[in-house]
Each structure stands twice: as C-alpha cells, then as structure tokens.
Amino acid sequence: MNADLISIGDEILIGQVVDTNSVWIAKRLIEIGIDIRQMKSISDNPEQIVESIRQSTSDVIIITGGLGPTNDDLTKKTLTDYFNTELVFDAKVYEHVKTLLVGRGVIVNDLNKEQALLPKDAIILENKSGTASGMWFEKDNQHVISLPGVPFEMKGIITDEVIPRMLDILQLPSIVYKTVMTQGLPESMLAMKIKDWEDNLPNEIKLAYLPRPGIVRLRLTAKGSNKVVLNQLIEEQIEQLSQIIPNQIFGYDDVSIEKVVGDLLKERNLSVSTAESCTGGNISSLITSIAGSSAYYKGSVISYSNEIKESQLNVQATILEDKGAVSKEVVDQMAISVRKNFNTDYSISVSGIAGPDGGTEEKPVGTTWIAVANKEKVISKKFTFGEHRGRNITRASLSALNMLRLLLLNKL
Amino acid sequence: MNADLISIGDEILIGQVVDTNSVWIAKRLIEIGIDIRQMKSISDNPEQIVESIRQSTSDVIIITGGLGPTNDDLTKKTLTDYFNTELVFDAKVYEHVKTLLVGRGVIVNDLNKEQALLPKDAIILENKSGTASGMWFEKDNQHVISLPGVPFEMKGIITDEVIPRMLDILQLPSIVYKTVMTQGLPESMLAMKIKDWEDNLPNEIKLAYLPRPGIVRLRLTAKGSNKVVLNQLIEEQIEQLSQIIPNQIFGYDDVSIEKVVGDLLKERNLSVSTAESCTGGNISSLITSIAGSSAYYKGSVISYSNEIKESQLNVQATILEDKGAVSKEVVDQMAISVRKNFNTDYSISVSGIAGPDGGTEEKPVGTTWIAVANKEKVISKKFTFGEHRGRNITRASLSALNMLRLLLLNKL
Numbered sequence: 001m002n003a004d005l006i007s008i009g010d011e012i013l014i015g016q017v018v019d020t021n022s023v024w025i026a027k028r029l030i031e032i033g034i035d036i037r038q039m040k041s042i043s044d045n046p047e048q049i050v051e052s053i054r055q056s057t058s059d060v061i062i063i064t065g066g067l068g069p070t071n072d073d074l075t076k077k078t079l080t081d082y083f084n085t086e087l088v089f090d091a092k093v094y095e096h097v098k099t100l101l102v103g104r105g106v107i108v109n110d111l112n113k114e115q116a117l118l119p120k121d122a123i124i125l126e127n128k129s130g131t132a133s134g135m136w137f138e139k140d141n142q143h144v145i146s147l148p149g150v151p152f153e154m155k156g157i158i159t160d161e162v163i164p165r166m167l168d169i170l171q172l173p174s175i176v177y178k179t180v181m182t183q184g185l186p187e188s189m190l191a192m193k194i195k196d197w198e199d200n201l202p203n204e205i206k207l208a209y210l211p212r213p214g215i216v217r218l219r220l221t222a223k224g225s226n227k228v229v230l231n232q233l234i235e236e237q238i239e240q241l242s243q244i245i246p247n248q249i250f251g252y253d254d255v256s257i258e259k260v261v262g263d264l265l266k267e268r269n270l271s272v273s274t275a276e277s278c279t280g281g282n283i284s285s286l287i288t289s290i291a292g293s294s295a296y297y298k299g300s301v302i303s304y305s306n307e308i309k310e311s312q313l314n315v316q317a318t319i320l321e322d323k324g325a326v327s328k329e330v331v332d333q334m335a336i337s338v339r340k341n342f343n344t345d346y347s348i349s350v351s352g353i354a355g356p357d358g359g360t361e362e363k364p365v366g367t368t369w370i371a372v373a374n375k376e377k378v379i380s381k382k383f384t385f386g387e388h389r390g391r392n393i394t395r396a397s398l399s400a401l402n403m404l405r406l407l408l409l410n411k412l
Numbered sequence: 413m414n415a416d417l418i419s420i421g422d423e424i425l426i427g428q429v430v431d432t433n434s435v436w437i438a439k440r441l442i443e444i445g446i447d448i449r450q451m452k453s454i455s456d457n458p459e460q461i462v463e464s465i466r467q468s469t470s471d472v473i474i475i476t477g478g479l480g481p482t483n484d485d486l487t488k489k490t491l492t493d494y495f496n497t498e499l500v501f502d503a504k505v506y507e508h509v510k511t512l513l514v515g516r517g518v519i520v521n522d523l524n525k526e527q528a529l530l531p532k533d534a535i536i537l538e539n540k541s542g543t544a545s546g547m548w549f550e551k552d553n554q555h556v557i558s559l560p561g562v563p564f565e566m567k568g569i570i571t572d573e574v575i576p577r578m579l580d581i582l583q584l585p586s587i588v589y590k591t592v593m594t595q596g597l598p599e600s601m602l603a604m605k606i607k608d609w610e611d612n613l614p615n616e617i618k619l620a621y622l623p624r625p626g627i628v629r630l631r632l633t634a635k636g637s638n639k640v641v642l643n644q645l646i647e648e649q650i651e652q653l654s655q656i657i658p659n660q661i662f663g664y665d666d667v668s669i670e671k672v673v674g675d676l677l678k679e680r681n682l683s684v685s686t687a688e689s690c691t692g693g694n695i696s697s698l699i700t701s702i703a704g705s706s707a708y709y710k711g712s713v714i715s716y717s718n719e720i721k722e723s724q725l726n727v728q729a730t731i732l733e734d735k736g737a738v739s740k741e742v743v744d745q746m747a748i749s750v751r752k753n754f755n756t757d758y759s760i761s762v763s764g765i766a767g768p769d770g771g772t773e774e775k776p777v778g779t780t781w782i783a784v785a786n787k788e789k790v791i792s793k794k795f796t797f798g799e800h801r802g803r804n805i806t807r808a809s810l811s812a813l814n815m816l817r818l819l820l821l822n823k824l
Contacts, residue, residue, distance in 0.1 A: 011622050013448040015438030016591075016631065018430050022453075026427030036425040038460070041434075041451040048450065055467055068599070068621075103776070105796040106601060129800060150623075152800070210428070274714075280700025281693030284714045288692025291768050291801055299720040302686075302696045302712035304705075308754060312711070342720060356703050389703055 001170060002037045003029055004058040008049065008065035008075055009149055012041040021064050021154055028158055033172040034060065046078040053082065053144060059170075061142065062162075065149030067132035076119070076135070079146055083137045085121035090133075093118060097131045125161040129153050134161060143170075173223065176230040179210075180218040180238060182248040183257055183402040187211040194218075194244055202233055213391040214398035217254070247411055250402060257401045258286040264408045265296035265346070272404070273342035274300040275313055275334035277325065278352035278368060282397045298342050303334065313337040326351050326363055328371075328380050335373040335380075346407070347373045348400045355389045368396045372403045372412070379403070379412050413584055414447040416470040420461065420477035420487060421561055424453040433476050433566055440570055445584040445635070446472060458490040465494065465556060471582075473554065474574075477561030479544035488531070488547070491558055495549050497533035502545075505530060509543045537573040541565045546573060555582075585635055588642040591622075592630040592650060594660040595669055595814040599623040602630075606656055614645055625803040626810035629666070659818055669813045670698040676820045677708035677758070684816065685754035686712040687725055687746035689737065690764035690780060694809045710754050715746065725749040738763050738775055740783075740792050747785040747792075758819070759785045760812045764795075766804045780808045784815045784824070791815070791824050 005025055011017040022039045029036065037058045042048045044066045053061060066075030080087055094116035101108050115131045118124050125134030125145075130153035137144040145162060147154045166172070182190060187209055191198075198207055204224050210217040220237065222230040242249055251260045265272055274283050284300040287293055301312045306325055309315040314337045315330055323329045334349035352368025359365035365387050371380035383399055385392045406412040417437055423429040434451045441448060449470045454460040456478045465473060478487030492499055506528035513520050527543045530536050537546030537557075542565035549556040557574060559566045578584070594602065599621055603610075610619055616636050622629040632649060634642040654661055663672045677684055686695050696712040699705055713724045718737055721727040726749045727742055735741045746761035764780025771777035777799055783792035795811055797804045818824040 010620055012435070013438060013451065014442055014589075014620075014631070014633075015435045015448075016622060016629075018432055018435050019451070020430055023424075023427045023430050026425060030426060036427075037455070039425065039431070039453040043449065052450075100798075103778070103796075104598070104798050106598060109600065109604065111600060111603075152803075208428075276693075280705075280709075281688075281696025281712060281714065282700075284688075284693030284716075285697045288690075288694075288714075288716065288766075289802065289805070293692075294716055294770075297692075298717040299724070300693060300712070300714035300716075301724075302693065302700075302714065304696075304700065304712075305710045308711040311755075312713075312753070341724070343723075354700075390701065393701075 001033065001060070001172060002035045002058045003060035003062060004037055004052075004056045005039045006049075006052050006061060006063045007039075007041045007149065008044050008063060009041075010043060013043055021149060021151055024151070024155065025062055025064070025158060028163060029060075031175065031177055032163060032167060033175050034166070034170075044074055046074055046081075049075060049078045050082050056142075059142060060166075061144045063144065063146045064154050067146065067148040068150075075146055076117075079122075079135065079137065079144070080119040083119065083121060083139060083144075085119045087117040088120045090116050090118045090124065093124065093133055096126075100131060123165075125157050127153050127157055128160070129156050136162075136165070174225055174227045174230060176222045176227060176234055178220050178234050178238065179253050180220070180241065180249055181251045181253075181255060181257070182216050182218065182245060183214060183250055183398050184248045185216065185245070187216050190216050190245070190248070194241065197237075197241055197244055201237060204230065204233055205237060214395040215257075247406055250405060256286075256290075257398055257405065259290055261401050261405050261408070262287065262290045262293055262296060264405065266292070268408070270346060270408075271296050271298055271344040272346040272348065273298050273338045273344040274347065275338035275349040276300060276302050277304060277309070277334075277350060278354040279350045279393050279397050279400070280304060280354075282393050283348060283350065283400055286397055286401065298344050301338055301341075309334065313341075324363065326353055326367055326369055328369055328382070331369040331371040331380050332373075332378050335371040335378050339373050345374060346404060348404055349373075350396050350400050352383075352385075352392065352396055354392045354396075355387055366392050368392070368399075370396065370400045370403055372400070372407045374407065379407065413445065413472070413582060414449040414470045415441055415472035415474060416449050416464075416468045417451045418461075418464050418473060418475045419451075419453045419561065420456050420475060421453075422455055425455060433561065433563055436563070436567065437474055437476070437570060440575060441472075442587065442589075444575060444579060445587045446578070446582075456486060458486050461487060461490045462494055468554075471554060472578075473556045475556070475558045476566055479558065479560045487558055491534075491547065491549065491556070492531040495531065495533060495551060495556075497531045499529040500532045502528050502530045502536060505536065505545055508538075512543055535577075537569050539565055539569055540572065541568050548574075548577070586637055586639040586642060587633065587635050588639060588646055589631060589633040590646050590650065591665050592632070592653065592661055593663045593665075593667060593669070594628050594630060594657060595626060595662055595810050596660045597628065597657070599628050602628050602657070602660070606653065609649075609653055609656055613649060616642065616645060617649060626807040627669075659814075659823060662814060662817055668698075668702075669810055669817065671702055673813050673817050673820070674699065674702045674705055674708060676817065678704070680820070682758060682820075683708050683710055683756040684758040684760065685710050685750045685756040686759065686812075687750035687761040688712060688714050689716060689721070689746075689762060690766040691762045691805050691809050691812070692716060692766075694805050695760060695762065695812055698809055698813065710756050713750055713753075721746065725753075736775065738765055738779055738781055740781055740794070743781040743783040743792050744785075744790050747783040747790050751785050751787075757786060758816060760816050761785075762808050762812050764797075764804065764808055766808075767799055767801045778804050780804070780811075782808065782812045782815055784812070784819045786819065791819060
C-alpha cells in the first residue's frame with residue numbers, strides 16, 4: 001500500500017514555507033504501514049491539481065492546502081469537477097463554521113458561508129479546529145483525500161478522521177512502534193552507552209535515533225504478522241534498556257517532559273515555582289503549555305538583570321560580584337527564595353550564558369547552573385551546553401525539568 | 413520561465429528529513445524571475461527519476477541528491493542513459509576529487525574514481541566543496557540540472573555555476589517582492605478590510621496571504637521588465653495599504669514583532685518588564701529569544717495563581733473576588749506593580765483564560781485582558797481569542813507586543 005502526498009499553495013513554491021505538513025503526514029502513514037511514493041508541492045491551479053491526480057499511480061493521494069475562505073483557493077471546486085459531482089449545502093458544517101467564527105468574535109461573511117458548500121459524492125471529514133472541512137473521494141480503488149493546509153487543522157483531521165478510517169477500510173500489515181523519550185545524554189554518548197543492547201536487538205526490531213535539542217528519541221519499530229508478539233518483543237527490549245539508562249528515560253511515545261513532571265506534581269498534590277535568568281521564561285512557558293497546569297504551578301520570577309535577582313530573589317550583591325551571576329551560589333539562592341516567596345513545595349532556578357555574547361574564558365557561552373529545591377534540600381548542577389542561543393535555552397529548560405523529575409522520584 | 417525541483421532520497425519520504433534544499437533553491441530561482449511550477453521528492457529509483465523528467469513540462473528541472481559515491485546512488489547513470497550519452501573519464505575532475513580527499517586524509521578508492529566518470533554531452537558544473545560534480549543537460553529547449561543533495565555542496569554549485577549560467581543563457585524577467593507583516597486582524601477580517609485596495613492592485617502585482625497564529629503576512633510580488641519601476645510600484649501600494657491598516661503593520665520581510673519592539677526599546681534606551689498570567693512566560697520567552705535583549709529587558713513576574721498576583725503584584729483580594737482575575741482592574745494593577753517593582757520605563761501585563769477549562773458564559777475560553785503601561789498611563793484592552801490553548805497563548809503574546817509597540821510610537 002503506498003501514497004502520494006501533494007501540497008498546494010504558493011507559499012511553498014516561493015520558498016517562504018517549508019513543507020512540514022508532508023513530513024508529518026509521512027510519519028503517520030508509515031506508522032500504519034503505508035509507504036510514501038512521492039511528495040509534491042504544486043501551485044493552487046486547477047490544471048496542476050488535476051494533472052497530479054491523473055499522473056499518480058498510488059493507492060492513496062493526500063492533498064493539503066487550497067481550502068481556505070479566500071478567492072484564490074480553488075481545490076474544492078477543482079476536485080468536485082474532477083470527480084464529476086456537485087457542491088451541495090451542508091447545514092451541519094455551516095452550523096459548525098458559524099459557531100467557530102462567532103466564538104472568535106468574527107462576523108460570518110459570504111466567503112465563510114461558501115465553506116459549507118461541499119461535494120455530494122465525497123465523505124466529509126470534520127475539522128474541529130477550523131472552517132474548511134476535509135473531503136475523501138474514492139474512484140477505481142484510488143483514495144483521494146483533500147485537507148486544509150493549516151497544520152493544526154490538518155493534523156486534527158488526520159488523527160481523528162483519516163487514520164481511523166484507513167485502519168478500518170484498507171488492508172495494512174502489522175506494525176508496532178514505541179518511542180523511548182530520553183533527556184540528559186547527547187546522541188553520540190547515548191549511542192556508546194547502549195551499543196551492546198542495540199547490537200543484540202532481535203531481527204524483527206529496527207532502531208532509529210531521532211535527536212532534537214536536549215532530547216533524543218529512540219524509536220523501535222517491529223514488523224511482522226502478530227501484533228501481540230511484536231508488542232511483547234518491544235516491551236522486553238525496553239525493560240532491558242531501562243536498566244542501562246534509568247535516569248534518562250522520562251517517558252514514551254512523544255510525551256513531553258513538562259507533561260511528565262506536571263503529572264507527577266498533580267498526582268502528589270505538590271506545587272512548583274521557577275526563578276529563571278538565561279531561560280527567560282521558557283521553563284514557565286513549557287510548564288504552562290500543559291492544560292491544567294494551574295493545579296501545581298504558581299508562578300515565576302524572571303530575573304534577567306542582576307538588579308532583579310537582588311530585589312526580587314534576595315541574591316546578595318556581594319555574591320553576584322564575587323561569584324558572578326552564573327554560579328552555584330546564585331542559583332541556590334534563587335531556588336530557595338522563589339520557593340519561599342511563592343510558597344511552593346518545589347522550585348527550579350537557572351542562570352547561564354545563552355550567548356552569542358557574554359562568554360568569558362572561564363565561563364564560555366553555554367555555561368549554565370541549574371538548581372532544584374524542596375523543603376529538605378537544594379541540589380545544583382553545572383552544565384556546559386553549546387554556542388547556539390536558542391538551543392542553549394532549550395537544553396537548559398529540559399535539563400532543569402529532568403532534574404525536578406528526578407528529585408520528585410528521589411533519584412537525585 | 414518556470415522550473416520543477418526534484419529531490420531524490422528516502423530520508424525525505426520516510427518523514428525523517430524536511431526538504432529544505434528545495435525551499436532554498438526556490439528562493440534563489442524566484443529572485444532571478446524563474447517560477448517554481450512544482451517541487452517533488454521521490455525515491456532513488458531509475459524509473460521514478462525518468463518518469464519525473466518525462467512528465468515535466470517546465471523549462472528547467474533541477475534534481476538534487478542521488479550523486480554520492482555509494483552504489484545505491486543511481487541518478488548519474490540514469491540521466492546518462494536517458495539523454496542517450498555515455499560516461500567518459502574527466503581528468504580535471506579526478507584531480508579535484510583526489511586533492512579534496514587527500515586533504516581530508518581519506519584514501520582514494522574505486523568508488524571515488526568513478527565520480528570522475530561523467531556524461532559526455534552534459535556541461536560539468538564544478539563542485540568546489542565535494543566530490544560529486546553537477547551536470548547540466550539540454551534537450552529540446554529543456555534544461556535538466558543534476559546536483560548533489562548535501563546542502564552546502566548544492567548551494568555552492570547553484571551560486572557559483574548555475575545562477576550565473578542561467579542569467580547568461582535564459583531570457584529572464586525582472587521581479588521584486590516584499591512581505592508586509594501584520595498583527596491584530598485574522599485573515600478573513602483583514603481580507604475584507606483591504607478588499608478595495610487588493611481589487612485595485614496594478615496587474616503587475618500579485619498578492620498572497622500567508623497566515624499563522626496571531627500574524628498574517630501579505631506578500632506582494634511584482635513582475636515586469638524594469639526593476640526600478642517595479643520597486644516603485646510596490647512602495648506606492650504599501651504606502652496606500654499603510655493608510656488602511658496603520659496599526660496592524662509592524663514590519664516587513666519576515667521580521668518578528670519581538671525584534672521590532674526590542675529595536676524600538678534599544679534605540680530609545682528604554683526598559684521593559686512583564687507580568688504574565690495566562691501567557692505563562694511566553695512573552696518573556698519571545699522577548700529574550702532576541703540576542704542582546706538584556707539591554708532593555710529586566711524581567712517578569714509570572715503570576716499564574718491569584719495568591720501570587722496578590723503577594724507579588726499588589727492586586728487586592730477584593731478586586732480578584734469582585735472582578736475576577738481576568739479583568740481590566742487586575743491587568744491594570746499588574747502592569748503598574750511590575751513597572752514599579754522592577755523599575756522599568758514600560759510594562760506589559762496579561763490575564764486570560766487560555767483553556768481548555770476555566771471558561772464561563774460571561775468569560776468564555778479565549779477571553780483575555782492585556783495592559784501596557786509607562787509612567788504617564790496604563791492602557792488596557794479586552795480580546796476574545798479562540799478555543800485552542802496554545803494558539804490563545806500565542807495570540808495574546810503577539811497582541812501584547814503589538815500594544816507595547818503602538819504605545820512606544822504614541823499610536824495607542
């Protein structure tokens with residue numbers, strides 16, 4: 001079973017947007033055993049859309065983009081003509097469009113109303129987050145699926161509508177995937193550490209390293225005929241892996257570390273605050289990206305300047321002078337003060353040199369101190385990250401969250 | 413004049429690598445007036461390569477990838493066969509390959525030697541940074557250019573060999589483009605507001621809407637024969653547009669609003685602090701993503717809980733009870749307190765219901781109050797965003813930064 005992915009829209013062809021949609025879709029389809037034959041980006045132009053479908057010999061074609069409310073979006077009309085059907089008014093979709101827009105304080109106009117005109121002979125795929133519905137056409141055993149190009153809308157429809165329907169109606173092989181989420185070892189060091197385990201993996205299992213700043217995901221793929229057997233094989237291997245890197249594994253299957261830490265705090269009815277310097281609010285931002293974080297997160301002081309470290313976090317001017325803002329003494333005090341002032345069970349503090357400027361020979365760009373505290377203790381650790389500002393901020397934030405996780409589990 | 417871009421290699425099709433090469437090439441070609449008709453990623457498979465060339469009706473085809481020294485790279489052989497020519501030994505290229513590999517301490521093997529075998533009827537494009545030469549075939553007025561997939565090698569050949577040759581032998585038009593960055597109006601409302609202007613754009617100018625949460629980019633592309641005239645045409649239109657949406661335009665050509673605000677503060681030697689509730693540190697994070705932000709940013713209080721709003725930002729308990737945390741009174745006090753406590757010229761404060769929970773009939777999810785303050789005044793405004801937590805946070809953050817920008821420019 002194979003698929004072609006076609007993305008429509010000039011933003012990609014003019015080099016303004018990278019086609020990350022296709023990459024995301026490719027991953028989802030491969031997970032359920034559909035190979036990608038080709039990916040294509042074309043203009044929002046009826047001839048090219050039709051030509052691309054005509055030329056495709058794949059079982060599935062997924063088209064993204066060209067479904068917005070503006071005049072230049074022609075995909076729906078083109079597909080409706082191509083599949084010899086007609087546009088009919090869908091009252092249910094119109095109600096959804098109205099509800100969504102009114103909720104956003106937008107006045108519903110004729111362009112929006114047109115979004116409820118949908119092809120009669122297609123299965124309409126509900127778009128919970130947007131006004132452009134997805135459409136699933138079928139002809140001569142070829143499935144043509146058209147989706148909006150806005151990433152979160154497309155992702156919602158793929159997850160809620162397309163994948164379940166594919167699993168339901170297409171003949172797909174058995175594949176079991178599991179992703180092990182690790183924090184604390186860069187890819188090359190991790191690879192050295194787990195080499196023996198990796199070399200002894202059973203033949204059915206393939207391993208892929210998927211690194212991103214501060215996190216390495218280990219993806220295990222088992223292919224065969226029996227899902228139960230494959231699942232068991234994978235679980236056995238993960239059990240072995242957990243013995244080798246017990247502190248680095250924070251979860252599975254793309255869970256975020258902020259979610260894991262949040263769940264631990266919530267379960268135990270504990271609270272946390274943060275005092276951030278070089279991470280500039282990124283840790284708070286990660287923590288509060290989780291819905292329901294107000295149950296355990298009270299707040300933060302972002303003390304970007306030394307003045308604020310002194311006035312808001314009781315860091316003594318003499319310590320800042322003698323030891324520097326990036327020091328054990330400063331992060332310890334920051335963690336202690338914010339925990340006390342914000343009256344929380346736990347706290348995190350970070351101070352470092354994110355770069356590109358501010359490095360010295362003794363403390364180069366990337367030098368970062370992180371502390372975590374509870375009522376019994378303060379534990380601090382020095383890290384040396386790299387030269388890239390954005391990645392230093394990310395790595396410091398993830399390392400800090402992992403330290404809090406380990407402290408919560410009494411592993412620090 | 414148009415072009416197809418074809419990238420070869422399974423890494424893209426399995427969703428592990430994003431095709432950034434094509435985006436980079438697209439920008440370079442568009443700059444010299446070549447439109448991209450389509451971009452395509454295919455497998456390293458002779459049939460698919462030939463099929464892609466056969467199906468293409470474009471004037472230029474640029475193929476990247478599949479030219480390495482390993483056995484599974486079949487592009488060179490495939491193209492040589494397709495263009496009915498033969499591989500001949502190129503002594504000059506062989507010398508280059510040897511020099512390069514010896515310099516890297518690599519022993520030259522047979523596979524490397526094969527890289528000096530090149531098609532007789534193609535123009536060979538020198539690859540200064542690598543061992544795989546580029547090739548330029550021409551047949552029936554169609555130009556087929558094959559380049560290695562390694563980004564810096566590909567970029568070197570495009571810049572040094574392909575573009576100069578294109579300017580030399582192809583008939584190319586003049587092209588000018590400019591992107592207008594807007595904040596504050598969703599795509600459909602913006603489209604309604606600038607409809608007359610859009611309808612009256614001169615024929616030479618095309619407009620594209622490029623929306624993302626909280627920001628809509630308007631891209632103007634002018635094509636013609638005279639670059640000076642086109643530049644002037646675009647500037648005239650942007651001047652008109654600025655009259656229609658004076659407060660929404662915050663910059664041009666993909667600048668971020670945090671950079672614009674940061675530059676304004678730095679130029680005027682002013683400082684800023686923030687007091688964030690629902691945005692949870694995201695505004696601080698955006699501000700500090702800019703290198704050098706310590707020149708104007710002192711810090712923040714993230715007051716996620718009411719307790720912290722009271723203890724750290726002097727918000728009175730009675731106000732929180734009577735008006736609720738999401739109210740004008742609360743954000744006003746937050747902005748005043750953080751500006752005073754952190755001793756900054758300006759401040760931003762935000763309190764809202766990010767969702768998914770916490771909404772009421774009177775204040776649904778998405779309801780957000782934002783205030784900006786300086787020593788003379790506090791200005792606050794109520795927004796109603798949508799239902800999606802992440803996007804509410806993004807929209808609130810960008811709206812807050814735009815309010816600060818307008819206050820700094822005395823436009824609020």
